[in-house]
Amino acid sequence: MDTFWGIVILISVVVIIAALTLYSRNIINIISEKKYTNLREIKYNRSHGRKNRE
């Protein structure tokens, strides 16, 4: 049972780390490319980003 839960935790940790890393990398690139200047702009563009890109 320990082995089962251990492997489940290991896989979960790997997935979470990968997801957070990819998200972080993307948001850094987007902020850097768009030259946003503050949190308001970042939040605004994040919520409207898809629409704007289309």
Place this chain on the structure above:
Amino acid sequence: MDEKIENKHSTGSVDTELARELNLFHLTMMGLGMMIGAGVFLGIGNAIFHAGPGGVVLTFSLNGLIALFTAMSYAELSSAIPKAGGAMHFARMGFGNGTGFIAGWMEWFASSIAGSMYSITFSIYTLRYFELLGLLEWVPFDFYILEKIVAVVVALFFIYINYRGASETGNIGAVMTLGQTIFMLLIGLAGIVVAVKDPGRLANFKPFLPKGWSALLVTMGFTYVAFEGYEVIAQAGDEAIDPRKNLPKAMIYSVVIVTFTYMAVSFAAVVAVKHGSVGTEQAVWEWIGSFKEKGFGEAVSRLIPFGNLLLTIAVIFASTSALNATIFSATRASFGLGREGMLPGIFAKVSKKTHTPWGALLLTGVIIIGVAVFLPTMDVASSASIMFLFLFFLVNICVIRIRWNLGEELTYGYIMPLFPLFPILAILSQGVLAVWLHHMSILAWIIAPLWIGAGFVLYFSYSKKRAKPQEHDLLVIDESAAPEGDEYRVMIPVANTDNALHLAVTTTLLCRRKKSRIKILHMLQVKGSIPLTNADEYLSEGKKSIIEAAEYLKPLFPITTTVRYCRNVARGIISTVIEKKVNLLIMGWHGKIKSSLFSMGSILDPVIAKAPCDIVILKDECKNKQFHRVLVPLFGSSNDALAMETAELLLFHEEGQLMLLNLYGKRKREDYSRNLFSRIVKNRSVEYSELPPEFSDSVEAILAASQGCDLAVVGIEGSSLFRMGRKTLTETIAAELRIPFALVKSSGRVEEWAKRIL
């Protein structure tokens, strides 16, 4: 050369200068170098001993996850505040000078002691290998003394390397770290290959957790020291190329790389030995664990050819690159304190030749060498770990507080998702690890509080008086008198001579019934590139506008006049409102909406949302007008009373008609507007007139009712800060209303209290 941006900062009598030379690769390698230090080599064997074969892999993966949470906090803060000093600056911005000093003080000590530990580790492993080869038989004195001598020599060498400059720090450190990381990954790869070729070795993982889940807490606390590298990256803020982008990336990349490397290496250590091949029927994990800190070496020596030699070389690489990184980190922490005036001036001195802070480096070197020679290093290293954990608590709290308080003003290069979930998770998990560390070293729990206590004594006896104002502080450049007494405190921020007189006239009308003291304020925004000492060159326009308003108001009210220097006008106004306990803020508005991001402008939006006082905003069109019929839309909110009072006071000679528009519907009683009128309006010659709404839509109703009125006083409904591109009700009314108008916002007692506290 374009990338080498000069960063100059005047600190009064001491000028400092740092060159930007560290790119993403340098920064990532610096973080990795600090993490893949000697700790992991010593830690794997111990982790297997305490938690078993599955436990060691779980230990490093869970620690990596916790470290990533804190790295995200560091990344967000470093991207917004990329300065040498790292956690010290975060704490200072979040909680003020005292906490900032303690953070920097802990950081300096923790990094210095870690440097001592790495120099001794280098010494021990190098000498042991030479001893194995029989090369140390000629030594005439105690082996222990030789260890100390070698430790001092290697520490001196890397202190000199750091003195040579940031470029050397980055290049030498990067090459060393790259070498050891590749070596570690090769070990991990060898383990995977062995497991694929001989799947029977996976049986080494049985039992997965022989000592239970609770054993994980012991091993996680012990090995967490191997995940502390993002602090050194934060320290390099002044020397990083494109810091808003490269600092957060380097922090996250280094933690992720190190986590997967540790997982692979610990897996390889477990499968490295075939059951029964070492001449004992002991389980493999028990056999590796029996060697404790040497267990990793024993396992790896059976996994790859020349295992002992290669491992010794790897440990030498690891300890030296970690030593290099900790010297860098400790020096920058103390340099940051010196630059802010919290430690004596020698800490802020920069070499004109090498552009490195030689004073801070020298004193850091004294601690590293002193501790390496005189103190039991492992115990002190444990206290360094505790202080790193305290520091991480602080940083995780800071990221929450700074996002809430200053988020609108800072320029972020990275913002974390699901805020504030991850900082809270990091605080809780690291709290458990810090408490658990007392099982390892009681002395550490004595040394750490002693050092922090010494920091408090130093702060209150020396640093507090000498601390320089931080960039986001306000500096009062010229103030005629401080406010006093219990009068009704009114503040009018004047931008220029045009709006100064208009605001002064309106202030006279609004304040004539109360015993008021008027504060006339001009916020002087100075860009970061302009030294503080030159700020007075820009005072003349501000002074003119203040004089204009003061001349008008002086015969009528007691006044104070202030010019304030700031980096951000909105924050400057809000801070002054809080500091001076202002009751009413009167501001002007040009009436133009320039950006879809703001409802009423980058200054008014945050002021309306955050200033804990009543606010009256007058559109410029109100200038030099006489008002006889004033429209007051009543929404049934806390703004209604202030709107009605303002409307009455703005009536020409206090005579005329108040047109009250019922927009509250069934939320209030039918006689709400009549009762409010009776309670608020003092002048009985003012006529009461109630308008039923002609339209169901509030905006249309107000526009229709405004015909025939010469002024509208409208309450500001809803927050404009999180509008995300949608027009607020107030913004729509302001855009479409064709008559002069004033906007008001009343701050209720609970709301005002909450804003002042938060």
